[in-house]
Amino acid sequence: MPKNEGVSRSVVRRLPRYYRFLGDLLKKDVTRISSRELAQLMQLTASQIRQDLNCFGGFGQQGYGYNVAALHKEIANIMGLNKLNGTILLGAGNLGRTIAKHMHFESSGFRLEGIFDVNPQIIGQALNGLVVQDVAGLSAFCEAHRPRAAILCIPKEVAYDCAKELMALGVNCFWNFSHYDLTLNFEGAVVENVHLGDSLMTLCYQINAYYADEEASGLSGKAK
Structure with missing residues (x-):
């Protein structure tokens, strides 16, 4: 257990x-x-x-x-912060680059070991001390380094196939920014889904609740 x-x-x-x-x-x-x-x-x-x-x-x-x-x-x-979990990042676009550059991985229990993308203009660029690799080399990299986790900064449309491939390669843990809920089809995976839009909509609700009395008072004044 x-x-x-x-x-x-x-x-x-x-x-x-x-x-x-x-x-x-x-x-x-x-x-x-x-x-x-x-x-x-x-x-x-x-x-x-x-x-x-x-x-x-x-x-x-x-x-x-x-x-x-x-x-x-x-x-x-x-939380296991005294051990570093080998991690790869897929998708080195704007979000992926920001996460790779500004997250304090090692103080959070992770070690970023590889970054992958499909865009020829991004492949080969240096990012946080690593070189962005072609996703075509993902299988060989996972076989050599055995990462435990993957950060998915990829489009929703490719998230399922990507996660399926990663799990076949032994990567079963995901920090998922793809807006595709991996828990729907990958029961054995350890997933932390991050929906930034959900957080923003929650703030929207709280703002509306915060100003509800003020707006109601304004409408009441106009009615008079």
């Missing part, structure tokens, strides 16, 4: 936030913090924090709280 198999996805999604907030506290030389204080910083409840951390054994002491450095390290271990 995989480690922490029973942990819900919502708890897992909060782990990076814990790690980030604790890292900020370390930079401010904060050595310990209570669940109540951490909850106030993160806009959660103290009970939520205790429940989340208890999924992994619990790390606080009653009357003392949490040792910030120790908890920060434990959460890094839980």
